[in-house]
Amino acid sequence: MRSSLIRAIAAVALVTATATAQAQAADPVRFGLCYDLTKIYVAAVPQVAQAAKDFADLLNLRGGLEGHPIQVTVQDHGNEPQRGIDCYERLKREGVMVFDFFSTPVSRAVLPRIMQDGNILLQPLVGRGDAVDGEVFKNVFVLAPTYWGQAANIVSYFKKQAGGNLNGKKIAFLYLDTPFGREPIPVFEALKRLERFDFQTFPFPVPGNDQSAAFAQIRRYQPDWVVLWSFSPLNPISFREMQRNGIPIERMVTGNWINEVDINNFGAAAAKGLKRSAVVSGGAEHPLVQDILRELYDKGKGNGDRKLVADSYYNTGLAVYSSAFEGVRLAIKTQGWPLTPEKIRQGMYRLKNHDAKGFMAPITVTPQDHGGGGKTRIDMWDGTKWVPQTPWFADYTGLVSTLIKANSADFAKANK
The missing domain is CATH 3.40.50.2300 (Response regulator)
Structure with missing residues (x-):
């Protein structure tokens, strides 16, 4: 009886070890974060990068995206457009298809290459406000309210x-x-x-x-x-x-x-x-933040200063990448591996009322709206x-849409 139990335990351990090894051996999903870590945006962007890497590590502990580990590469462009272009070209050669520059001048500089190559540009809270127009900017996903x-x-x-x-x-x-x-x-x-x-x-x-x-x-x-x-x-x-x-x-x-x-x-x-x-909930009370603190920082595995976790900028990074990672996961789940930019684009359209369980305003991405609905709320200190002070809401959407369409039409005309 005892020997049978030992053999059963050994078999379970072998299966678990094999599954873990297979998950680790699977091709990764690569995200390229070319950020300003040293100059203009240094007060905020490092926290966004820290959140993205923390969330990736948390998801990797849970099997990654449909069995594929997330690989987040962060490099500094110092808010300089040419350095951002160089970072894009370098990571593109390494197989990255999803990019984020978190800088208006750098995002604008890289945009023509993104559109020509067909890769995916994440553009939350920076860049062109009219990029929410998915009919013009087919490969740009804002995933957040515009200014x-x-x-x-x-x-x-x-x-x-x-x-x-x-x-x-x-x-x-x-x-x-x-x-x-x-x-x-x-x-x-x-x-x-x-x-x-x-x-x-x-x-x-x-x-x-x-x-x-x-x-x-x-x-x-x-x-x-x-x-x-x-x-x-x-x-x-x-x-x-x-x-x-x-x-x-x-x-x-x-x-x-x-x-x-x-x-x-x-x-x-x-x-x-x-x-x-x-654009996101404040504080550390949400279960997502608590999971990161418990499973990473309590074990010495965090990607930055623990004091910055749950800072508003950190939480902004979590919100953005909860949407980005979920969109890619849905792409793999519904369309299979290997990934392509087109599969990722279609995966983003499966984001329906995604709010990371109440962590952020719910977003729904459509071929027409790559922003997700534009909901914000007013908070008071x-x-x-x-x-x-308010629920999540979006108002004057028709007026905003008219302005967006006017600007995106000018871009489309100039870039025929």
């Missing part, structure tokens, strides 16, 4: 706060004077005509450390709300200027590029009432954490 969609949703929130009528209300748009900062302006201008609110822009120059002139003008303007379109290290400067000019921080809504480091650099208690356009 245009975020701006529209912020105005929708203001309208609800005003009892459904924005006529005569004043909205100040404070922004870093770069293409990134200027991008939402056409949406605000279009909505200004539709909703009859007063809208004025207040740019501050690069590098963004001196915002005093813009705030002197905002103080004279006396807006009902201030929308801030800036980036991580510059946010606390804006908050201090709000405070110095006697403008209640409760009147400000930021874009998505704000995290807990920014809050703490200003003061967690002083930031109470600040609001943001959220309560002194210790981000608290949702």
Whole structure:
């Protein structure tokens, strides 16, 4: 009896070891992350890369994508377009078909090569806002709300706060004077005509450390709300200027590029009432984050500083790659191996209300919409954490779609 039990246990161990070896021997699914890890976006992008690698490792512990391990290669392009192109060409030769550059100038520079080669470009929260138009940008998957969609949703929130009528209300748009900062302006201008609110822009120059002139003008303007379109290290400067000019921080809504480091650099208690356009849940409470902490970091296997796990930028990376990995998994499941860019493209179209079990706004990718629906929500800092003020929603979608189509049509005409 004892010897039979030993043989049975040995047989089970052999089967398990064989399955593990087979999974490890399977061809990997390669993702190329050419990122700015050293210059302009260093306050946010390393956390996104850390999240992508952590999530890949977690999924690999569970068998990868339909038995194929995920291989994430991260390289630095320093936000320089030519270095991004070089990274693309190098990884393409190594068999990578899915790329992410997390930089607007680099994504724009590589886009023509991606479209010519037929590879897949992930473009979350950077690059061309009109790339959500899947009928023009067939190989580009945004998998997140555009800045245009975020701006529209912020105005929708203001309208609800005003009892459904924005006529005569004043909205100040404070922004870093770069293409990134200027991008939402056409949406605000279009909505200004539709909703009859007063809208004025207040740019501050690069590098963004001196915002005093813009705030002197905002103080004279006396807006009902201030929308801030800036980036991580510059946010606390804006908050201090709000405070110095006697403008209640409760009147400000930021874009998505704000995290807990920014809050703490200003003061967690002083930031109470600040609001943001959220694209992902904050904090470490979600089971996905808890699994990563337990299965990787508690065992010394994490891909970065544990303190950055559950930071807003880290969670953004998890949200993006939960969609990207799931789309590729569905491609393998429904169309088999070996993968091709076309199979991956079709796999992305199987993402239906994907929200990583409540971790992010649900996205549904279609051949027409490569963004997933454009849903965001408004979160408020309560002194210790981000608290949702709205459900996930998308508003003025027809207006945003019209702007997208107009821009993508110009691109298509110029690139016939």
